[in-house]
Amino acid sequence: MRFTVTGCAGFIGSNLADRLLQKGHAVTGYDNFSTGQHEFLDEAFKSPRFQFIEGDMVDAKRLNDAVKKADFVIHLAANADVRYGAERPSKDLEQNTFATFNVLEAMRQNGVHRIAFSSTGSIYGEPEIFPTPEDCPFPIQTSLYGASKLAGEGLISAYCEAFGMQSYIFRFVSILGERYTHGHVFDFYKKLAANPNEIEVLGNGKQRKSYLYVQDCIDAILTAIDHPQAQAKINIFNLGSDEYCTVDESLGWICQRLGLNPIRHYTGGERGWVGDSPFIFLDCNRIRSLGWRPRLTIRQSVECTLDYLMKNKRLFDRR
Amino acid sequence: MRFTVTGCAGFIGSNLADRLLQKGHAVTGYDNFSTGQHEFLDEAFKSPRFQFIEGDMVDAKRLNDAVKKADFVIHLAANADVRYGAERPSKDLEQNTFATFNVLEAMRQNGVHRIAFSSTGSIYGEPEIFPTPEDCPFPIQTSLYGASKLAGEGLISAYCEAFGMQSYIFRFVSILGERYTHGHVFDFYKKLAANPNEIEVLGNGKQRKSYLYVQDCIDAILTAIDHPQAQAKINIFNLGSDEYCTVDESLGWICQRLGLNPIRHYTGGERGWVGDSPFIFLDCNRIRSLGWRPRLTIRQSVECTLDYLMKNKRLFDRR
Numbered sequence: 001m002r003f004t005v006t007g008c009a010g011f012i013g014s015n016l017a018d019r020l021l022q023k024g025h026a027v028t029g030y031d032n033f034s035t036g037q038h039e040f041l042d043e044a045f046k047s048p049r050f051q052f053i054e055g056d057m058v059d060a061k062r063l064n065d066a067v068k069k070a071d072f073v074i075h076l077a078a079n080a081d082v083r084y085g086a087e088r089p090s091k092d093l094e095q096n097t098f099a100t101f102n103v104l105e106a107m108r109q110n111g112v113h114r115i116a117f118s119s120t121g122s123i124y125g126e127p128e129i130f131p132t133p134e135d136c137p138f139p140i141q142t143s144l145y146g147a148s149k150l151a152g153e154g155l156i157s158a159y160c161e162a163f164g165m166q167s168y169i170f171r172f173v174s175i176l177g178e179r180y181t182h183g184h185v186f187d188f189y190k191k192l193a194a195n196p197n198e199i200e201v202l203g204n205g206k207q208r209k210s211y212l213y214v215q216d217c218i219d220a221i222l223t224a225i226d227h228p229q230a231q232a233k234i235n236i237f238n239l240g241s242d243e244y245c246t247v248d249e250s251l252g253w254i255c256q257r258l259g260l261n262p263i264r265h266y267t268g269g270e271r272g273w274v275g276d277s278p279f280i281f282l283d284c285n286r287i288r289s290l291g292w293r294p295r296l297t298i299r300q301s302v303e304c305t306l307d308y309l310m311k312n313k314r315l316f317d318r319r
Numbered sequence: 320m321r322f323t324v325t326g327c328a329g330f331i332g333s334n335l336a337d338r339l340l341q342k343g344h345a346v347t348g349y350d351n352f353s354t355g356q357h358e359f360l361d362e363a364f365k366s367p368r369f370q371f372i373e374g375d376m377v378d379a380k381r382l383n384d385a386v387k388k389a390d391f392v393i394h395l396a397a398n399a400d401v402r403y404g405a406e407r408p409s410k411d412l413e414q415n416t417f418a419t420f421n422v423l424e425a426m427r428q429n430g431v432h433r434i435a436f437s438s439t440g441s442i443y444g445e446p447e448i449f450p451t452p453e454d455c456p457f458p459i460q461t462s463l464y465g466a467s468k469l470a471g472e473g474l475i476s477a478y479c480e481a482f483g484m485q486s487y488i489f490r491f492v493s494i495l496g497e498r499y500t501h502g503h504v505f506d507f508y509k510k511l512a513a514n515p516n517e518i519e520v521l522g523n524g525k526q527r528k529s530y531l532y533v534q535d536c537i538d539a540i541l542t543a544i545d546h547p548q549a550q551a552k553i554n555i556f557n558l559g560s561d562e563y564c565t566v567d568e569s570l571g572w573i574c575q576r577l578g579l580n581p582i583r584h585y586t587g588g589e590r591g592w593v594g595d596s597p598f599i600f601l602d603c604n605r606i607r608s609l610g611w612r613p614r615l616t617i618r619q620s621v622e623c624t625l626d627y628l629m630k631n632k633r634l635f636d637r638r
Contacts, residue, residue, distance in 0.1 A: 086481035089427075093420055097470060101412055108408075125476075135456040140476050140553055147477040151416060151470030157444075157459050158466040162405035162593050234459055274481050 002026040004070035004112075006057065006103060007077030009036025011179045012118065014044065015214050016074065016221070021047040023222075030066040031077065032056040037315075040179050057099030060106065067106040072114040072225070075103045079145070081182060083273045089144055096148035097155070104159045116168040116225055119153050121210070121240065121280050122146035123171060131283035134171070134236050143275030153236075160233045167233070168225050170217075173240035173282060176301040177214030178308045181315055184209075184247065185305045188254050190316055192262060199262040202272035205248035208279045210240045213301040216294040223292045230290060238282035241294045241301075247272070253302050321345040323389035323431075325376065325422060326396030328355025330498045331437065333363065334533050335393060335540070340366040342541075349385040350396065351375040356634075359498050376418030379425065386425040391433040391544070394422045398464070400501060402592045408463055415467035416474070423478045435487040435544055438472050440529070440559065440599050441465035442490060450602035453490070453555050462594030472555075479552045486552070487544050489536075492559035492601055495620040496533030497627045500634055503528075503566065504624045507573050509635055511581060518581040521591035524567035527598045529559045532615040532623070542611045549609060557601035560613045560620075566591070572621050 003020050007013040008029030013036070017027045026049040029041065033054065044050045055062035057077050067073055079095035100117070107115060124132050125142040141147040156167045174183055191199050220239050224230045230237075248264075255261060270278045296304070309315065322339050326332040327348025332355070336346045345368040348360065352373065363369045374381035376396050386392055398414035419436070426434060443451050444461040460466040475486045493502055510518050539558050543549045549556075567583075574580060589597045615623070628634065 089424065089478075089481075090420070093417075093474070097416065098412075101409070105408065137454040138457055140555070141473040142477065142480045144474070144477045144481060147470070147473030150473040151466070154460040154466030154469040155412070155463070158461065158463045158594065159408075161461045162408075162463065236459070275477065 001071045002028065002069055004028045004030060004067050004073045006030045006073070006075045007036065008052070009033055009038065009040050010076060011181055012175055012214055012217065013076045014040035014179055015177070016076070016218050017041070017044045017050065019218050019222070021049055025049065027051070028053065028066055028070060030055060030063065035080070035181065037181070057095060057102055060102050063102050064106045064109065067103065067112055068110040070112050072116070073103060073107060073112060074116045074221070075100060076118045078118065086144065086274050092144045092148035096145070097151040100152035100155055104155060107165065108159065108163050113165045115156060115165060116170065116221055117152060117156055119149045119169050119171045120146060121171050121173050121238065121282050122277060123150045123153070126277055130279060131281045132238070133283040134238055134286060142277065145275070157234050167235065168221070168230070169234065169236045170221060170239045171237070171282065172217065173210040173212050173280060175214050175217050176211050176305040178304070180214070180305050180308065184250065185254065185302055186309065188251055189306060189309050192254070192258060192260060193316070196260050197262050198265060199251070200265045200267065201247060201251065202267050203247065203269055203276065204266050205246065205251070205264065207247045207270070207272060207276065208244045208281065209247065210244040210281050211298045211301050212240050212294060213296040213304070216296060220287050220292050223290050224287060227290045237287040238284050239287060240282040240284050241298055242284065243298055244281045245298050250302055253299050254306055257303055257306050320390045321347065321388055323347045323349060323386050323392045325349045325392070325394045326355065327371070328352055328357065328359050329395060330500055331494055331533060331536065332395045333359035333498055334496070335395070335537050336360070336363045336369065338537050338541070340368055344368065346370070347372065347385055347389065349374060349382065354399070354500065356500070376414060376421055379421050382421055383425045383428065386422065386431055387429040389431050391435070392422060392426060392431060393435045393540070394419060395437045397437065402595070405463065405593050411463045411467035415464070416470040419471035419474055423474060426484065427478065427482050432484040434475060434484060435489065435540060436471060436475055438468045438488050438490045439465060440490050440492050440557065440601050441596060442469045442472070445596055449598060450600045451557070452602040453557055453605060461596065464594070476553050486554065487540070487549070488553070488555045489540060489558045490556070490601065491536065492529040492531050492599060494533050494536050495530050495624040497623070499533070499624050499627065503569065504573065504621055505628065507570055508625060508628050511573070511577060511579060512635070515579050516581055517584060518570070519584045519586065520566060520570065521586050522566065522588055522595065523585050524565065524570070524583065526566045526589070526591060526595065527563045527600065528566065529563040529600050530617045530620050531559050531613060532620040535613040535615060539606050539611050542609050543606060546609045556606040557603050558606060559601040559603050560617055561603065562617055563600045564617050569621055572618050573625055576622055576625050
């Protein structure tokens with residue numbers, strides 16, 4: 001099969017491209033390198049089945065070139081930084097909602113009819129049911145990031161209905177692992193590198209979060225899109241682990257790995273930032289029923305992410 | 320209070336403006352006359368408290384002028400024609416989602432923090448619970464119109480969280496009454512005027528739909544925004560009647576009123592068009608708990624709409 005992967009130079013996209021190529025598929029990558037990294041594609045470029053087109057998600061014409069030969073589009077390109085929505089409200093709308101529309105239009109115009117989409121557990125806002133299932137009560141959005149992904153999901157579903165497409169919508173928890181370039185492990189490690197004796201923690205440290213290792217995430221995506229029991233018009237899956245940890249616990253694992261014991265300064269409050277959900281924990285029975293299981297625990301994921309960052313300190317110079 | 324009403328020259332907007340002016344409020348109307356009608360504003364223009372700005376929802380600068388003095392924005396402007404989404408996919412995105420973003424940005428930039436929004440029962444897609452409550456299981460979108468309104472709801476909620484705004488989101492069934500200019504009563508009457516002996520019915524005629532009279536709709540909006548029990552950050556209300564009818568029944572009432580008995584030709588299928596929901600029936604206990612009740616039955620609403628259209632045949636020349 002020929003896959004087009006948007007956001008192909010990013011954390012998840014580049015790992016996914018490598019895996020698809022390993023499995024013998026052809027991959028067309030699309031990225032604007034706004035957060036993606038050239039060297040994340042080094043492995044992919046070794047394959048003759050890899051093709052890359054540099055372009056932005058708002059460039060409909062270029063995107064069209066990237067999509068036109070695909071059997072399947074995996075749309076990962078996004079503004080993935082949930083924290084800064086309130087500072088730049090148009091960014092989520094443009095890079096997430098409008099970008100998804102452009103992908104769908106490129107697919108429609110070229111008769112491409114299968115798509116997988118990286119949505120987010122943040123679209124549950126602040127749910128009342130934990131672990132939160134896919135069909136929980138109609139949620140209320142609490143972040144611009146979540147709202148923009150919700151809009152993307154809605155567009156994809158409506159296109160499936162109107163134009164005979166088939167979709168796989170994955171609502172991710174935060175993903176960890178090799179090539180990770182932003183998020184709490186990144187921030188904590190960066191702060192501790194600058195000052196090993198003290199650290200600022202956003203919120204009260206008691207926020208409960210769930211994480212998933214990137215290779216487990218990719219396993220789940222590939223399990224679902226090939227599975228005979230997941231061939232509905234619209235297939236929606238939570239993707240996460242069956243556990244959660246607090247920010248404090250995660251910081252503890254990081255400090256232990258680094259051999260540090262900094263004084264923690266909390267900014268206070270239940271939420272780390274506006275729109276931060278104090279508790280994210282997804283019910284993943286639906287994807288588990290297809291035979292998928294995560295291989296790494298959250299702690300193992302945090303530790304391997306930290307190990308990766310320690311070996312790749314250059315990533316800190318780029319932000 | 321000074322209200323800004325987007326879509327002010329439209330069916331619901333112009334009726335709402337008249338009511339607000341009657342109640343002593345000041346109103347700034349905003350409309351591009353794409354479907355709105357100049358004469359719908361004749362009554363409003365008699366009031367010195369009415370101001371009108373002509374402009375499109377994508378014109379952020381002009382919209383800013385319309386919003387800047389408001390205490391409360393009632394955002395009704397939209398592409399309200401659910402049927403044609405698949406023919407012009409970008410229209411819903413632009414006129415509904417992007418337009419809502421522009422309203423929110425104009426509000427944020429001018430420190431306006433209260434908004435009411437006309438959403439739709441179509442965002443429930445094809446629900447499994449009837450009557451459908453506001454907190455039904457997370458729905459899957461079946462129309463571009465519904466998806467675009469869902470995106471609008473998400474944006475509004477996220478803005479409330481991020482910028483301290485307060486919102487009233489109303490999920491309407493189809494609205495009927497004076498100044499109605501599109502929908503099934505319009506279409507049936509137009510077809511019967513051209514040929515009183517035969518009529519084409521989209522679908523199998525058994526689609527079950529709920530309707531609400533425009534003045535009842537306006538009563539509900541004004542009840543909610545003033546109500547001490549509806550002062551949460553985000554207030555979501557279904558707006559409909561506690562009954563539904565089939566397309567066949569509604570056509571029967573229309574034919575009876577016109578003294579006709581045409582042969583009915585059904586295009587067939589459960590749905591009138593792609594994305595049409597075969598059954599819309601909303602649980603309106605939440606708005607009823609504030610003391611609101613609709614005054615007209617669906618049959619009375621259909622009949623008064625027909626009477627209005629018979630007296631205003633010029634509306635048919637404009638489409």
